[in-house]
Amino acid sequence: MRARTKFILGASLVVVTVGYLMASGIKDTGVYFLTPTELAEKVEADPSLRDVGVKLGARVVHGSISRDVATQTIMFQVTDGQQTYPVIYRGLAPDTFTDDVDVVVEGRLGPDGTFQATTLLAKCGARYEAVPSA
Amino acid sequence: MTILGELALWVAMLLATWGTVVGFLGGRTRRPALIRSAQRTTYALCAVLIVSSIGLLTALVRHDFNVQYVASYTSRNLPMVYTIAAFWGGQAGSLLFWALVLSVFAALAQWVTPRRHNHLLPYVAATTSFIVLFFVVVTLFAANPFERLAFTPMDGRGLNPQLQNPGMVVHPPMLYLGYISISIPFAFAVAALFTRRLDTGWLHAIRRWTVVSWLFLSIGITLGMWWAYVELGWGGYWAWDPVENASFLPWLTMTAFLHSVMIQEKRGMLKKWNIVLVLVSFLLSIFGTFLTRSGIISSVHSFTQSAVGTYFGGFLIVIALGVGILLWTRLPDLEAEAQLESMVSREASFLFNNLLLVGIAFSILWGTLFPIISELVRGTQVTVGPPFFNQVNIPIGLALLALTGVGPLIAWRKASVRNLQRQFAMPVAAGLATGAILLALGFGDFYAGMAISLAAFVLTTITQEFVRGIGARHRLHREQYLTAFFRLVGRNRRRYGGYVVHVGIVIYFVAFAGMAFKTEMEASLKPGETTRLRSPFGHTYSFTHLGVSQYRDLNRVVSAATVEVTSDRGGRVGVIKSEKRQHIDSFGRASFEPSTEAGIHSGLREDIYVVYAGSVAGTEEAVYRFTLNPLVWWVWFGGVVLVAGGVVVMWPGGGPTRASLRRAMPGYAATLVGKPDQVGAGTPA
Numbered sequence: 001m002r003a004r005t006k007f008i009l010g011a012s013l014v015v016v017t018v019g020y021l022m023a024s025g026i027k028d029t030g031v032y033f034l035t036p037t038e039l040a041e042k043v044e045a046d047p048s049l050r051d052v053g054v055k056l057g058a059r060v061v062h063g064s065i066s067r068d069v070a071t072q073t074i075m076f077q078v079t080d081g082q083q084t085y086p087v088i089y090r091g092l093a094p095d096t097f098t099d100d101v102d103v104v105v106e107g108r109l110g111p112d113g114t115f116q117a118t119t120l121l122a123k124c125g126a127r128y129e130a131v132p133s134a
Numbered sequence: 135m136t137i138l139g140e141l142a143l144w145v146a147m148l149l150a151t152w153g154t155v156v157g158f159l160g161g162r163t164r165r166p167a168l169i170r171s172a173q174r175t176t177y178a179l180c181a182v183l184i185v186s187s188i189g190l191l192t193a194l195v196r197h198d199f200n201v202q203y204v205a206s207y208t209s210r211n212l213p214m215v216y217t218i219a220a221f222w223g224g225q226a227g228s229l230l231f232w233a234l235v236l237s238v239f240a241a242l243a244q245w246v247t248p249r250r251h252n253h254l255l256p257y258v259a260a261t262t263s264f265i266v267l268f269f270v271v272v273t274l275f276a277a278n279p280f281e282r283l284a285f286t287p288m289d290g291r292g293l294n295p296q297l298q299n300p301g302m303v304v305h306p307p308m309l310y311l312g313y314i315s316i317s318i319p320f321a322f323a324v325a326a327l328f329t330r331r332l333d334t335g336w337l338h339a340i341r342r343w344t345v346v347s348w349l350f351l352s353i354g355i356t357l358g359m360w361w362a363y364v365e366l367g368w369g370g371y372w373a374w375d376p377v378e379n380a381s382f383l384p385w386l387t388m389t390a391f392l393h394s395v396m397i398q399e400k401r402g403m404l405k406k407w408n409i410v411l412v413l414v415s416f417l418l419s420i421f422g423t424f425l426t427r428s429g430i431i432s433s434v435h436s437f438t439q440s441a442v443g444t445y446f447g448g449f450l451i452v453i454a455l456g457v458g459i460l461l462w463t464r465l466p467d468l469e470a471e472a473q474l475e476s477m478v479s480r481e482a483s484f485l486f487n488n489l490l491l492v493g494i495a496f497s498i499l500w501g502t503l504f505p506i507i508s509e510l511v512r513g514t515q516v517t518v519g520p521p522f523f524n525q526v527n528i529p530i531g532l533a534l535l536a537l538t539g540v541g542p543l544i545a546w547r548k549a550s551v552r553n554l555q556r557q558f559a560m561p562v563a564a565g566l567a568t569g570a571i572l573l574a575l576g577f578g579d580f581y582a583g584m585a586i587s588l589a590a591f592v593l594t595t596i597t598q599e600f601v602r603g604i605g606a607r608h609r610l611h612r613e614q615y616l617t618a619f620f621r622l623v624g625r626n627r628r629r630y631g632g633y634v635v636h637v638g639i640v641i642y643f644v645a646f647a648g649m650a651f652k653t654e655m656e657a658s659l660k661p662g663e664t665t666r667l668r669s670p671f672g673h674t675y676s677f678t679h680l681g682v683s684q685y686r687d688l689n690r691v692v693s694a695a696t697v698e699v700t701s702d703r704g705g706r707v708g709v710i711k712s713e714k715r716q717h718i719d720s721f722g723r724a725s726f727e728p729s730t731e732a733g734i735h736s737g738l739r740e741d742i743y744v745v746y747a748g749s750v751a752g753t754e755e756a757v758y759r760f761t762l763n764p765l766v767w768w769v770w771f772g773g774v775v776l777v778a779g780g781v782v783v784m785w786p787g788g789g790p791t792r793a794s795l796r797r798a799m800p801g802y803a804a805t806l807v808g809k810p811d812q813v814g815a816g817t818p819a
Contacts, residue, residue: 003474007482011489018493021529022500025522033505033515055517069750069757072656092656092747092759095367095729 031055031106036083043109055106056085056115062099074120078103085109089117097122136201139189140280142182143270146233149179150267157260161328172259173244179266180241183234187221190230190279194220200286203227203279209292210720211689216293219303222310223293225427225442226279231307233269235314236262243318243343251339257325258318265317268449276441288721292689295717295729301361309354309381313419315347316384320416323409327460332467334399337408341395342784344412348392349780351385356773367730367745369654369761371769374523379502380422383495387415390491393484393541400546401481402471406461407488409468413457418495420450425502476548483541490534497526528581532588535643538636539592542629543599560598565591582647589640596633603630623782631782638776641768648740648765656747659697660755669762671739673703680709682746682754690715695746695756699735710735712746712758740764 032054034042039056043049058078065076074089074097087105097103097120105117153175160168190203194217199205207220207227216223222231240262244255273279296302319340326336358381359371372378391411397404424446474481500507501518508516543557568590572583600619603626607618623630651670659665659679668674680696693714699707712733717726733744743761750757 003476003482006477007474007485010477010482010486014486014489014493018497018526018530021526022497025497025501025525026504026516026518029521029525030504030508030516030518033517038514069658069748072658072747072757092745092757096727098727 033057033104035080036078036085037080039085039109040083050109050111053106053108053118055104056087056117057102057104058085059102060097060099065099078105078115085113085115087115087117089120091118091120093120094122135189135192136198136280136282137189139186139193140278142186142189143230143274143280146179146182146186146237146270147267147274149175149182150263150270153179153263154260154267157256157258157263161256161260161325169256172256172263176237176240176244176259176262179263180237183230183237183266183270187230187234190227191218191221193280194218197290199288199290200282201279202281202283205283205287205290207290207293209290209689209725211718212290212293213298213688215303216298219297220293222306223297223302224279226273226277226281228306228310229269229273229277229442230279232310232314233266233273235311236269236317237266239315239318240266240321243321247339251335253329253331254322254325254336254339257328258321261321261324262317265321268445272442272445276445289719292717292719292725295690295715295726296365299361299365301357301364305354305357305361308350308357312347312349312351312354312381313384313422315343315350316388316412316416316419318343319347319412323412324457324460327409327457327464330464330467332405332409332464334402337395337398340412344388344392344395345780345784348385348388349777349784351381351388352773352776352780355381355385356770356776360770363766364732364734367732369652369732369743369745369759369763370649371766374498374501374520376502377422377426379498379523380418380425383422383499384415384418386491386495386498387411387418390488390495391415393491394488397481397484403474403481404485405468405470406465409461413461417450417454417457420446420453424450478544478549478554480541480544480546480549483537483544487534487537487541490530490537494527494530494534497530498523501526531643532581532584535585535588535592535640538639539588539595542633542636543595557595557598561591561594564594579647579650582650585643585647589644592636592640596637599633600630627782627785631779631784634779634782635776636779638772638774638779641772641775645765645768645772648768649763651764652761654759654761656757656759658750658755658757660753665760667760667762669740670764673701675707675742675760675762676700676702677744677758677760679756679758682749682756689719690717692716693746693749695749695758697733697744697758699742707742708735710742710744712744714746714748736767738767741766 032042032052034054034056036056036058039054056078058080061077061079061084065074067074072090072092074091074093075086076089077084077086079085089105089107101122104121105115106119107115107117110116153172156168156175157172159165160172192198193201193204194208195214197204197208197210203224203226204220207224208217212220220227222228240259243258243262247255247258322336322340322343326332355378358378362373362378363371388411391408394404394408394411398408424443427442427446474485476482501522505515505517508514539561540558545553565587569583569587572586577583600622603622604615604618607613607622608615611618611621613621653667653670655665655667657665657677659677661679661681664676664678666674666676676699678698678700680698682693682695684691684693686692694711695713696709696711698709701707710733713731714728715731716724716728719725730745730747733746735742735744741761741763743763745759745761747757747759749755
């Protein structure tokens with residue numbers, strides 16, 4: 001067999017392996033990224049989605065944050081204007097987490113309709129800029 | 135000064151337009167007057183952009199808050215170093231900074247490029263002027279740093295506290311320098327395509343530039359990791375965030391290029407591939423900027439959404455189409471002069487190295503864009519996070535690490551069995567022995583164990599190279615070992631500097647493997663209370679909460695929580711302080727969300743990383759997160775080694791030897807390949 005043919009075989013093997021790693025990686029670790037409205041629709045269509053982890057991107061409802069520092073639990077509500085979900089998160093919140101910021105929470109929608117978050121990311125809309133003076 | 139600054143920008147726009155046109159025409163017609171004019175235009179462009187930048191810097195330093203940019207990013211109580219750093223801290227200023235640095239590089243390229251590449255220079259001037267033109271236009275029409283407010287605020291809003299960090303003063307400019315310096319190899323590639331002078335000449339002209347831009351990218355990325363680690367407080371240095379990925383992509387393709395270019399120089403192969411790598415690296419650097427400024431991908435690092443993203447998107451399409459068509463018409467000029475002869479050869483190992491690097495780049499691009507792709511295809515966004523990137527890239531990365539050991543030692547063309555035995559017997563034994571020891575010790579993590587064993591393999595190959603090289607000089611020239619070492623490195627800078635870079639990469643890999651053993655806990659402690667955390671190295675740390683103090687500092691109000699740390703082996707470690715900072719303006723009003731300053735005690739084995747998350751309802755009971763990060767120090771050390779190696783590779787002076795000059799002449803590679811007897815096995819790279 002010529003070296004060129006061998007190389008093409010080897011290269012195809014590499015490409016197939018990388019492709020396989022990527023496909024399986026997405027299958028194993030990909031999660032839905034939904035707005036509250038989309039989450040409500042999806043759960044209605046397929047209740048088993050409650051058992052699957054999803055990411056929820058929404059805005060924190062003004063004044064809804066309550067913290068219990070002793071148990072390090074944070075409760076708040078998120079909304080996209082149409083659908084609102086209460087969220088419960090145990091852990092340390094990022095510095096940027098406050099009223100009216102966009103957050104991404106990852107977790108599951110519990111049977112009681114509360115979103116149980118395992119991670120909480122707060123997007124500072126303008127990371128490199130100051131908060132507009134109110 | 136801002137009026138002058140803005141005026142200079144308008145002049146820059148005219149000059150850049152002129153430079154583009156005249157450079158292109160000069161290249162076509164070869165008329166000396168046009169060529170001279172193009173060259174002078176790049177110098178003039180550099181001069182006016184310096185004037186424009188001085189205009190902005192003056193406004194910043196003088197606290198001219200009537201200028202919107204100054205009011206948005208600085209304040210009276212901001213330390214001077216950050217006031218100056220605000221030049222590149224915001225959207226508009228960073229674009230001006232980009233144009234400035236690019237014009238400096240473009241002028242340097244015209245000035246330092248040896249005369250034998252003169253035929254390329256007009257097109258290089260045209261290309262660089264065109265890119266500068268783009269940045270100047272965006273600065274003028276989409277994000278003008280000289281824009282004035284209708285009123286003059288008493289004070290500015292100040293710089294985001296997370297940017298008030300020494301790392302952030304140097305990290306963005308380093309990364310920008312890396313991104314921007316890719317423009318020069320890109321311009322030479324375009325020039326080579328236009329002139330159809332596609333022999334190795336243009337590769338020699340850009341050799342230093344590619345190493346420079348690769349070095350700056352490496353420094354920029356590593357500093358970014360350091361900044362994220364000390365400033366963001368989540369206890370790690372790499373999160374596979376879109377912005378981090380965007381900076382990593384051109385680094386990967388440039389790394390691939392630095393290797394594959396050697397095959398073209400030695401064997402006249404891979405001409406298309408090399409030119410595509412340079413073009414793609416530039417496109418990726420623009421793409422990264424597009425990604426972070428357009429808001430199409432949500433990232434914690436994003437700039438404000440604005441029209442700037444649209445400009446970058448348009449520019450990306452124009453450039454991609456333009457160079458795509460240009461390349462298409464030149465394909466016949468890019469035929470290989472030789473063929474791959476054996477799978478057991480340096481060529482083959484470099485080819486696989488390239489495939490793996492590009493594979494990593496592709497998977498990262500895919501993962502980063504997957505939310506968009508999935509939304510287009512299925513209508514729902516699906517995101518992938520760090521688990522995806524780790525799952526895909528750890529195996530590929532390990533294969534790449536193995537090739538790091540193989541590539542430099544295996545013979546060109548076709549390795550003989552003797553060559554393989556001579557080069558790899560010791561290293562393979564060292565790798566296997568390390569693996570066996572780790573197994574015997576009951577080492578827990580498969581990938582981390584693989585990384586460490588492969589690291590032993592690669593380090594042995596490199597040590598063997600140095601030992602043999604020094605030994606040979608010692609025998610042949612009767613040199614002292616130390617003299618032999620310096621002469622060895624000095625006379626083969628590219629080869630031995632490359633080895634040092636590889637050592638740096640190996641250190642990175644081992645340090646990354648350490649993160650598999652990251653340990654953390656959260657605890658709420660009253661003053662005097664203690665909690666314990668077991669280190670992956672076997673000992674146990676005790677953290678005793680000493681109390682919370684509040685004080686005013688410079689431009690912020692600080693709550694600092696302090697813990698005393700002791701180890702059950704070795705006693706007292708020290709006191710670690712973590713802060714919550716509320717930044718204030720000169721009237722004492724809160725200016726930003728509070729920010730956290732992690733307390734870090736760094737050691738060779740592990741870092742103790744303490745985050746103070748807040749106090750319980752006004753008492754001194756504090757909530758902490760304690761993290762033990764193994765081997766983090768080695769990431770920074772690996773960075774230093776890598777930079778040292780890069781500096782050796784590109785150290786000026788010494789001068790090219792006659793032989794290397796002859797090799798640089800067009801057509802020489804072809805002659806060389808035609809006479810295989812002149813290419814001995816194991817020819818130094």
